[in-house]
Amino acid sequence: MEWQTYGRRQVYGSPWVEVWLDDVDVPGIGRIDHHVIRMPRPSVTSVVTNDVGEFLLLYRHRFITSRWGWEVPAGWADPGEDPAAAIAREVEEETGWRPGRVEPLVEYDALAGISTMHFQCFHATSCERVGMPTDRSEAARVEWVPEAEVAKLLVSGQVADGPSLAALSYYLGPHRLAGV
Incomplete structure (x- = not known):
């Protein structure tokens, strides 16, 4: 119907x-x-990993929920900007690390019953440290977190942000099981 x-x-x-x-x-x-x-602009997120099994995460406070938690880099694509280029820019601005490779991971509609909010999630690898984050308002800490610790953060509710929860869970679950 x-x-x-x-x-x-x-x-x-x-x-x-x-x-x-x-x-x-x-x-x-x-x-x-x-x-x-x-949402007038596309939303982009990224699971950022390195070759030793760590994930690049931001620890930050969200004033709307009054909650601290771990998140993946995320942001908006500017009008006419390629989403993969947008997330590479966001990763660098928020973390100080420049991705060498950015590949599509998954897309989803966050609130399909009430919103056009559509997320494009990418997997970023081969990152190079280029300095301090240029957007200092994004995080209190930026850290490479071992995979086992990421799983514990997910289970304990310390990753409560929807885009981060979806991206990390998808990467650690269906993406891995499909052998992609």
């Missing part, structure tokens, strides 16, 4: 997020105004 859309109007907009009311006909329910959060 497919919903029919009759129109939409913007309630709020900024370069980061837009809120719309879509006039939709929901089968079995009828016509309603459905809130939709649209």
Whole structure:
């Protein structure tokens, strides 16, 4: 059953997020105004690994949830910017490490029932240290974390950020099981 859309109007907009009311006909329910959060720019994340089995993670505070936790590098692609180039830029800005290789890992829709938020996740390797992070607001610490410790962080809830949880879990699970 497919919903029919009759129109939409913007309630709020900024370069980061837009809120719309879509006039939709929901089968079995009828016509309603459905809130939709649209993201004007593509979201990118990356699992960054080195050749000794470590993962490059950021430890940071998120004011909205008032929570500290570990995250993978992430950000937005600028208009017209290639997503792989965008995540390479974000990794360098946030960590001070420049990826030598960036390959697609997985794509997913984070909140498909209410948002257009679409994540493209990459796997970055062969990183070279180029200096301190240029975006100092991103993390309190940037560390290479051994794989066994990453698994413990995931299980203990210390990786609570959705994009980070999805990226790391996918990499350690289905990606590995598929032998990619």
